[in-house]
Amino acid sequence: MKIKFLIRMEKDKYVKEILKLKKEKNAVILAHNYQLPEIQDIADFVGDSLGLSIEASKTKADIIIFCGVDFMAETAKILNPNKKVLIPEKAICPMAMMLHPEEILSAKEKFKEKNPVVVLYVNTHASCKALSDYACTSANAVKVINSINNDTIIFGPDANLADYVKKHTNKNIIAIPKFGNCPTHHKISVSDVREAKAKYPNAKFIAHPECRKDVLEMADFIGSTEQMIKFVRTSEDKEFIIGTEIGIIHRLRKENPGKKFYPVADTAICPNMKMTTLESVYNALKFERYEINLDKEVMDKARKSIERMIAII
Ligand code: 13P
Ligand code: SF4
Numbered sequence: 001m002k003i004k005f006l007i008r009m010e011k012d013k014y015v016k017e018i019l020k021l022k023k024e025k026n027a028v029i030l031a032h033n034y035q036l037p038e039i040q041d042i043a044d045f046v047g048d049s050l051g052l053s054i055e056a057s058k059t060k061a062d063i064i065i066f067c068g069v070d071f072m073a074e075t076a077k078i079l080n081p082n083k084k085v086l087i088p089e090k091a092i093c094p095m096a097m098m099l100h101p102e103e104i105l106s107a108k109e110k111f112k113e114k115n116p117v118v119v120l121y122v123n124t125h126a127s128c129k130a131l132s133d134y135a136c137t138s139a140n141a142v143k144v145i146n147s148i149n150n151d152t153i154i155f156g157p158d159a160n161l162a163d164y165v166k167k168h169t170n171k172n173i174i175a176i177p178k179f180g181n182c183p184t185h186h187k188i189s190v191s192d193v194r195e196a197k198a199k200y201p202n203a204k205f206i207a208h209p210e211c212r213k214d215v216l217e218m219a220d221f222i223g224s225t226e227q228m229i230k231f232v233r234t235s236e237d238k239e240f241i242i243g244t245e246i247g248i249i250h251r252l253r254k255e256n257p258g259k260k261f262y263p264v265a266d267t268a269i270c271p272n273m274k275m276t277t278l279e280s281v282y283n284a285l286k287f288e289r290y291e292i293n294l295d296k297e298v299m300d301k302a303r304k305s306i307e308r309m310i311a312i313i
Pocket of ligand 1: 047123137210
């Protein structure tokens with residue numbers, strides 16, 4: 001077995017080398033709002049799943065370095081089948097692992113009399129997206145579903161997002177699997193929110209729709225990570241309790257120096273989002289690893305559902 005020795009350098013040296021390699025190889029670095037601060041700081045674009053998909057669809061770069069988790073890098077590859085898409089660490093999304101193609105096929109069969117439309121959260125693997133009619137993100141799930149001319153919607157894998165969507169549409173939403181969730185958001189509890197509100201009585205509580213229904217009922221604002229950033233930017237309030245993964249607080253503090261941010265729970269950390277380091281980004285660029293490779297037919301089918309989503313917004 002060939003062992004590749006990781007090259008260790010000081011932080012500044014990594015940054016310098018990353019910028020140099022990026023230019024040499026005409027690469028672009030896309031990073032999700034939950035990435036470590038130093039990764040957000042070297043990225044060309046930082047955003048939510050929707051913003052990153054749109055950015056990936058527009059890029060002129062030859063190589064996309066995707067600092068996030070597997071389904072996000074897959075989405076970038078689906079939208080750029082002829083480009084090299086690299087994920088610096090093999091970071092997975094546990095929620096995306098909760099849905100399998102067989103479950104989609106059996107739900108379609110079970111409800112076939114109702115001619116259901118399949119809408120899948122972007123947090124799914126390409127093999128599932130290939131079986132869907134539309135993709136959606138937390139930023140546009142309600143809009144996508146309301147635009148569909150059919151009453152029965154098969155939706156997965158996030159049951160909390162499904163509950164949120166049910167509240168904002170008149171459609172019959174069938175959640176698959178029944179209890180799919182994001183472990184990081186699902187463990188945020190009502191008592192976490194109560195404690196934070198007692199400690200910071202002047203703060204607004206903003207939450208991600210992957211949180212449980214009872215937690216969302218306590219929120220002053222609900223939205224995707226980018227929508228939360230926009231809400232804070234335009235709000236006159238000065239203090240915010242953050243009901244999502246704590247990585248977003250780096251951007252919030254950087255862009256709003258006069259405002260204060262408190263995580264609703266110190267445990268709101270997605271370990272997969274924290275795997276990517278400057279060292280792994282450097283190695284991704286230097287050794288062009290780890291490349292995302294997907295079956296062409298799967299990509300062609302999955303692309304249709306992503307493009308249908310992009311066309312709605
Ligand atoms: P956003 O699309 O809101 O950035 O969310 C992605 C995600 O994985 C949330 O856990
Ligand atoms: Fe997946 Fe949750 Fe991590 Fe987002 S925060 S990548 S949904 S596990």
